[in-house]
Amino acid sequence: MRTSLGQASLTGVRGNTAKLLGMTTSHLPSEITVSDAAERLGVSERTVWRYLKSDKLAGHTVGDAGSQRTLIDQDSVTQMASKRGRDPQAAALRAERDRLATELERISAERDELRGRVSLLQRTASRPSNSVAERVMGLIFFALSRIPSRGRSLPAQ
Numbered sequence: 001m002r003t004s005l006g007q008a009s010l011t012g013v014r015g016n017t018a019k020l021l022g023m024t025t026s027h028l029p030s031e032i033t034v035s036d037a038a039e040r041l042g043v044s045e046r047t048v049w050r051y052l053k054s055d056k057l058a059g060h061t062v063g064d065a066g067s068q069r070t071l072i073d074q075d076s077v078t079q080m081a082s083k084r085g086r087d088p089q090a091a092a093l094r095a096e097r098d099r100l101a102t103e104l105e106r107i108s109a110e111r112d113e114l115r116g117r118v119s120l121l122q123r124t125a126s127r128p129s130n131s132v133a134e135r136v137m138g139l140i141f142f143a144l145s146r147i148p149s150r151g152r153s154l155p156a157q
Helices: 005-021 034-041 045-053 074-086 088-126 132-146
Strands: 031-033 059-062 069-073
Touching: 031 034, 031 074, 034 045, 034 069, 034 074, 045 069, 069 074
Parallel strands: none
Antiparallel strands: 031 069, 059 069
16 A cells, blocks of 8 residues: 555544544544545546445545545445446446547547648638749630630641
């Protein structure tokens, strides 16, 4: 298990709670923070809060206003984790979700590239021609279109 400042203060909270209840910390149920529960379950902290609100996880808030912490019973997290792990379709669904997310990223990048190319083509097509050769060719085609064709054809080469 990793040790962090959060766990050190959590131990202090357990000790204070035990003193208030006249118990030792060994008699208290093991409790973890919302962020630890989220990490163990592989979900976001927001999802853990939803689980608490819907009573899927057992937890309680301790401390004074401004320094409150919500602690979650480690056994309920362990039970939920084992339930989530037992679903044979869950792993397949997560793999499919990840594959589709990757495919969506690829398609979105391709779409953005095509939008850029279309934009470039539109700018190029709407730009007036500035080259002398393009202007001369335009004048030649204009002049040729004005010559009446009375059955005359151009000599064969």
